Structure formats: C-alpha cells, structure tokens
Amino acid sequence: MEKNLNQLLKWSIEAQAAASAGQSHHSHGTSSPGASNNGPATGTGAVATSPAPQATGPGPRPIDPEVLASLFGGPSEAELMKAAMEVITDPSPETTLENKLIAFDNFEQLIENLDNANLLEKLDLWSPLLSLLEHEDEDMRFHAAWCVGTAVQNNEKTQERLLAMGGVPKLVDLAMKEGESEKVRRKATYALSSAVRNYQPAMDVAAEEMHKRGHEVLVNNGTKVDAADMDKVDEVIEHLRGKAKAEAKAEATAA
Incomplete structure (x- = not known):
C-alpha cells in the first residue's frame, strides 16, 4: 500500500505542477500598449489582443489503474484469479x-501475464x-488444458512447477487417451508442447510417459529428445496431433 500511495503522491505533484505552469503562462500574457482599460481600443492605434499562450510540454503521466484499484477497494488481478477459480470449481x-x-x-x-x-x-x-484435466465435462477438460x-x-518457473505437481x-x-474428443486431445498436446520446450526435465518425463504408451517416434538411436531442438519437439507434437486426428476419424467411421 505504501508503494501505491507514493505513486499516487507523485502523480498528484505532477498534475499540480502542470496546472501551475498553465496558470503562470496565462497571468504573464503581455498587454498591448494601445489597449484601454475602459473598453476595446479603436482607430489607428488599436492593437488586437492575442489569446494567452497555452502551457506546453508533457502533462502528468496517467495513473496506473492497479494503484487506484488497491487504494479504493477494487480487486487486484490475484484476487480476480482466485475468484475465477472459485466459480470454476463451485x-x-x-x-x-x-x-x-x-x-x-x-x-x-489473466494468466497470459507472466507475473x-x-x-x-x-x-x-x-x-x-x-x-480439472480429469473433469467429467469435455469443455471443462478443454479449458483446463488451455x-x-x-x-x-x-x-521456466511455471514449467518447473507443473512438473513438480505431476x-x-x-x-x-x-x-x-483413447475415446477422448479430438479437441481436448489437441489442446492437451498444445499444453504439453508448451511444457517441454526448452525445459529438459519435463521433456524427459514426457518422453518416458509417451514411450510407455507406444510413442516410438521418441526413440532416436537411444538418445533423449533435446528440448532445445525445436524441430525434434515439433516432430513429437505433430505425431501426437496426427494420432488424435486419426483415432477420432476411425471412431467416427465405426459409429
């Protein structure tokens, strides 16, 4: 809260400084020698007065909405995240x-923001x-994977945490998963792709799990799939997508 108050104070000072600068320009405008205090000057000596100069230069920076929210009772993004999950799991x-x-x-x-x-x-x-990856509803599983x-x-920080959480x-x-909808399988594949790229520990675990399920594309002269080799990772991911599509098509044909 102290940090937010300091930001608000700085913004207030900048706003007052900008306002004072504008008033100063207005009050120091020059008057014409031929101008009369009793009314507008006429005749050959009349000089038209010009509008007072406007203040120039940048005004105060816009205040951060998060600052105002924390000061005046609005929910923070962390609170919005918690509230959303409460609704989702209600x-x-x-x-x-x-x-x-x-x-x-x-x-x-909200979680598109790295912080x-x-x-x-x-x-x-x-x-x-x-x-929620195991929720009974297909759309809920889809959104959880997303x-x-x-x-x-x-x-890397969240990749590490995902791995630690199983x-x-x-x-x-x-x-x-056989029998799962193609859209859910593809979204889970997207999540897996994000989880393993440039993070070798997750790639190793994923490779082991996929090998258990017959994913032979992972075998490459007995060496590990390099998580930093985007072409190889793409090969693994595309194999999963193709498998989901083929099995979905076979199920539709059988039905």
Missing part, C-alpha cells in the same frame, strides 16, 4: 456450466487447475 447447481466457462476464459486471459502465471503457486491454484498451456508457455503425466494421458 459444485453448487446454481453455478451453471456457462458461467464456469466464462470464468475459465477470464482466468486464461500472474507465476502467482499460481503462491495462490495455491495449481492443484485445482490440474484436477490454461495449463498458457501458464507454462515460455516460462502435471506432465496428466497431460500425456489426456493427449493420448
């Missing part, structure tokens, strides 16, 4: 699936998020 029938999915959309937008994604651990939101992928994209095997299971 078991009461009054909270509809539609409302849960709206909350999921809001949650995903907010890093707050997942501090706010104890990893456990409920990962549990949020996981967003949270770990280009972020999330990588969950994503592999969802991405390769």
Whole structure:
C-alpha cells in the first residue's frame, strides 16, 4: 500500500505542477500598449489582443489503474484469479456450466501475464487447475488444458512447477487417451508442447510417459529428445496431433 500511495503522491505533484505552469503562462500574457482599460481600443492605434499562450510540454503521466484499484477497494488481478477459480470449481447447481466457462476464459486471459502465471503457486491454484484435466465435462477438460498451456508457455518457473505437481503425466494421458474428443486431445498436446520446450526435465518425463504408451517416434538411436531442438519437439507434437486426428476419424467411421 505504501508503494501505491507514493505513486499516487507523485502523480498528484505532477498534475499540480502542470496546472501551475498553465496558470503562470496565462497571468504573464503581455498587454498591448494601445489597449484601454475602459473598453476595446479603436482607430489607428488599436492593437488586437492575442489569446494567452497555452502551457506546453508533457502533462502528468496517467495513473496506473492497479494503484487506484488497491487504494479504493477494487480487486487486484490475484484476487480476480482466485475468484475465477472459485466459480470454476463451485459444485453448487446454481453455478451453471456457462458461467464456469466464462470464468475459465477470464482466468486464461489473466494468466497470459507472466507475473500472474507465476502467482499460481503462491495462490495455491495449481492443484485445482490440474484436477480439472480429469473433469467429467469435455469443455471443462478443454479449458483446463488451455490454461495449463498458457501458464507454462515460455516460462521456466511455471514449467518447473507443473512438473513438480505431476502435471506432465496428466497431460500425456489426456493427449493420448483413447475415446477422448479430438479437441481436448489437441489442446492437451498444445499444453504439453508448451511444457517441454526448452525445459529438459519435463521433456524427459514426457518422453518416458509417451514411450510407455507406444510413442516410438521418441526413440532416436537411444538418445533423449533435446528440448532445445525445436524441430525434434515439433516432430513429437505433430505425431501426437496426427494420432488424435486419426483415432477420432476411425471412431467416427465405426459409429
């Protein structure tokens, strides 16, 4: 709060300085020698007066909305994240699936911000998020995988946390699960792609889990898949996507 008050104080000082500068320009405007105090001058000696010069230069910087929110009772983004997850995981029938999915959309937008994604651990939101990968509703599983992928994209800190929480095997299971919808499998594959790129520990665990399920593309002369080799990672991910598409097509044909 002290930091926010200091920001607000600085903004207030800048605003007052800009206002004072404008008043100073106005009060020091020059009057014409031929001007009369009793009314407008006329005749050959009349000189038209010019408007007072306007203040120039940058005005005060716009104040950060987060500062105003914290000062005047508005929810912080961390509080919005927690509130969204409360809606998403609310078991009461009054909270509809539609409302849960709206909350999921809001949650995903919030964790696009790297700092907010890093707050997942501090706010104890990893456990409920990962549990939703096993939700009975297809759309809920889809959005859970989407949020996981967003949270770990280009972020080693959250990649590490996902691995520590056992999330990588969950994503592999969802991405390769027979009978799962193609859209959920593809979104889980996206999340897995984000989880393993440039993070070797997650790539090693994912490789082991996929090999257990017959993902032979991971075998390359007995060497590990290099998490920093984007072409090789793409090969693994495309294999998963192709497998999901082929199995979905086979199921549709059989039905």
